[in-house]
Amino acid sequence: MNKDIVLSIDGLKTQFKVGKRIVHAVNDVSLSVKRGKTLGIVGESGCGKSVTAHSVVQLLPKTGNICKGTIKYSPEVGKEYVLSDYKRDSKEIRSIRGKHISMIFQDPLSSLDPVYTIGKQIEEILFEHEKISKNEARKRIIDLLAKLGIPKPEERYNHYPHQFSGGMKQRVMIAIAMVCNPKLLIADEPTTALDVTIQAQILSLMRDIQKDYGTSIILITHNMGIVAEACDEVAVMYMGRIVEYGPLEKVFNNPLHPYTSALLRSVPVLGIDKNTELRSIRGNTPDGSDVFQGCEFSPRCDQICQHCKDGHPPVRVVEEGHEVRCWLYEGSGGSDHK
Amino acid sequence: MLGYFFKRVLLLIPKLLIISILIFIGLSFVPGDPIDHLIPPDQRAKLSPVQLETLRESLGLNEKLPVRYLRWISGVLKGDFGYSMVSGASIRVMIARRLPATLELAFFGLVIANILGLTLGYISSIKHNSIIDYTNTTLGIIGTSVPEFFLGLCCIAIFSLHLGWLPTGGRVAVGKETFFDRIEYLVLPVLCLAIGYIATLMRYTRGSMLDVLNKDYIKAARSKGISEFRVNCNHGLRNALxxxxxILVNRIPVLVSGAVIIENIFNYPGMGRMILDAISCSDIPVVMFSTMVIATMILVSSLLVDMLAALLDPRIRFN
Structure with a gap:
């Protein structure tokens, strides 16, 4: 594994069993997260972005299973764990969860246990992973809370979640995620439930954390604006597959996949002409259990060609580090992924 | 918070007074002359109306309702609960003898129901949709739907008459008095009293747990790397409780008064049997006082519910 890479996912396939149906939530996803960098995973609801992230730490619901692919995690150069080999809830994966790879969730309002003080909830993760005295833990937590911009941390330490506002709760969630100093932070739509001004605060907070601790971040979002603001690399997902993957500027300046360009076109911009209709992508997201012969996006695609119904398009590397999964680039001079 | 509960406790007094007035008025409408139950019919026929009237007068039955009420309530406040019209025994003595028996029954019923109900409900929710869960829920439906009297009779038929393991009823054998002598008498009534409870509690716990286990904070707790058992107990059960x-505390008075049927089937000398006997004899002072005891229990447990809710849920405590 490349020494710059903290997490690499290769050919991940995650399935859900819903009654008798099998839903292929994630299909052949490969990506890597560089040390100290942010990877954004974008896509609409149900495209498998959260499932990909949850697969990393085996936090899938009981109906979900990783059935193919490897997930490798390297906390430092020369050390490597194969996370996909661990059993769900095994001791090994639990020692990674929270300590090495921690998560922030979408809804801070419901992600904190209402019956414990926030101090207790932050302590819990610290005591699980580190041998530390109660006083030391308290001191460290209060320092962290202060650093995360929570006023009067000594007092707030003994407060219950319902005594915090939404933005403050998300800061507490970040404190829980950061208290063990993880190498990788998975933020699953961390700002979706917050209002816009708070969104910006939380995003800049995450950037500061990254600068101070050198944490790598996977940022899951459906908001292109957040990606542009916060990410170094982007993976665009559609129906469980990565359709486009590359450095931020390349994907934004030169979107290759019709889905990516459609997504970018549908973002409203300040000063947009009030008379022009905002572009949207026609049709609906297909059901996760639908099986496609060809490209999953073809029924909604504007640039459909004769190959599109034939089979899944392979991944093409069109330029350095910029990959796309679309028939349009077949034979366009790029090279095969593998 | 303490001030609030102090106020609640003080409020119990006017509430109890109002309840006592309502019960008193209600009981004064009960048809039938208490005298009829006092004197054997053949002797009653021999008594002249004047004699009956004197008897009524001497028992205070002829006074106006408010006067009777005031006399009764002032007695109660002084600790004089009156006398049974049937046996003439002091109600205080009757209660002092009966209440401990009922409380003993209710206490063990509650303890067993709690332990089994919570454990089974917890297991059912953790092993959701497994064979254990299906067995539990099926037994739960049976447990809630089989009436107590039928269950009691079945138990007597099987364990007492057929197998001869346990006594058919009573509280203690003649000449014995330690608690250990009473255990064998307690087993069947406690079991019959607890089964409906276990079933209800199991189903509530299971439902509440399943609801809580789907919450985001459970997933967040798992993402901390703590063990599954601790996620389920510290975060799951703690919130599900x-x-x-x-519900449990709300039903305590039902458990105490609900022992009426069980106590009668097992010939258990508790409050329940006393109430039933008193009602069938129109023994108004006894009915009056035992109804008050039950009403007090209901009020106190609803106060307990609020205190418990505040204790368990900081969102209530801090508002």
Whole structure:
């Protein structure tokens, strides 16, 4: 594994069993997260972005299973764990969860246990992973809370979640995620439930954390604006597959996949002409259990060609580090992924 | 918070007074002359109306309702609960003898129901949709739907008459008095009293747990790397208990008064049997006082519910 890479996912396939149906939530996803960098995973609801992230730490619901692919995690150069080999809830994966790879969730309002003080909830993760005295833990937590911009941390330490506002709760969630100093932070739509001004605060907070601790971040979002603001690399997902993957500027300046360009076109911009209709992508997201012969996006695609119904398009590397999964680039001079 | 509960406790007094007035008025409408139950019919026929009237007068039955009420309530406040019209025994003595028996029954019923109900409900929710869960829920439906009297009779038929393991009823054998002598008499009534409870509690716990286990904070707790058992107990059960405990405490008075049927089947000398006997004899002072005891229990447990809710749920405590 490349020494710059903290997490690499290769050919991940995650399935859900819903009654008798099998839903292929994630299909052949490969990506890597560089040390100290942010990877954004974008896509609409149900495209498998959260499932990909949850697969990393085996936090899938009981109906979900990783059935193919490897997930490798390297906390430092020369050390490597194969996370996909661990059993769900095994001791090994639990020692990674929270300590090495921690998560922030979408809804801070419901992600904190209402019956414990926030101090207790932050302590819990610290005591699980580190041998530390109660006083030391308290001191460290209060320092962290202060650093995360929570006023009067000594007092707030003994407060219950319902005594915090939404933005403050998300800061507490970040404190829980950061208290063990993880190498990788998975933020699953961390700002979706917050209002816009708070969104910006939380995003800049995450950037500061990254600068101070050198944490790598996977940022899951459906908001292109957040990606542009916060990410170094982007993976665009559609129906469980990565359709486009590359450095931020390349994907934004030169979107290759019709889905990516459609997504970018549908973002409203300040000063947009009030008379022009905002572009949207026609049709609906297909059901996760639908099986496609060809490209999953073809029924909604504007640039459909004769190959599109034939089979899944392979991944093409069109330029350095910029990959796309679309028939349009077949034979366009790029090279095969593998 | 303490001030609030102090106020609640003080409020119990006017509430109890109002309840006592309502019960008193209600009981004064009960048809039938208490005298009829006092004197054997053949002797009653021999008594002249004047004699009956004197008897009524001497028992205070002829006074106006408010006067009778005031006399009764002032007695109660002084600790004089009156006398049974049937046996002439002091109600205080009767209660002092009966209440401990009922409380003993209710206490063990509650303890067993709690332990089994919570454990089974917890297991059912953790092993959701497994064979254990299906067995539990099926038994639960049977447990809630089989009436107590039928269950009691079945138990007597099987364990007492057929197998001869346990006594058919009573509280203690003649000449014995330690608690250990009473255990064998307690087993069947406690079991019959507890089964409906276990079933209800199991179903509530299971439902509440399943609801809580789907919450985001459970997933967040798992993402901390703590063990599954601790996620389920510290975060799952701890939150699931809030509604379950409230239901449980709310039902304590039902458990005490609900022992009426069980106590009669097992010939158990508790409050329940006393109430039933008193009602069938129109023994108004006894009915009056035992109804008050039950009303007090209901009020106190609803106060307990609020205190418990505040104790378990900081969102209530801090508002």
């Amino acid at each position: 809030i509604p379950v405990m409230i």
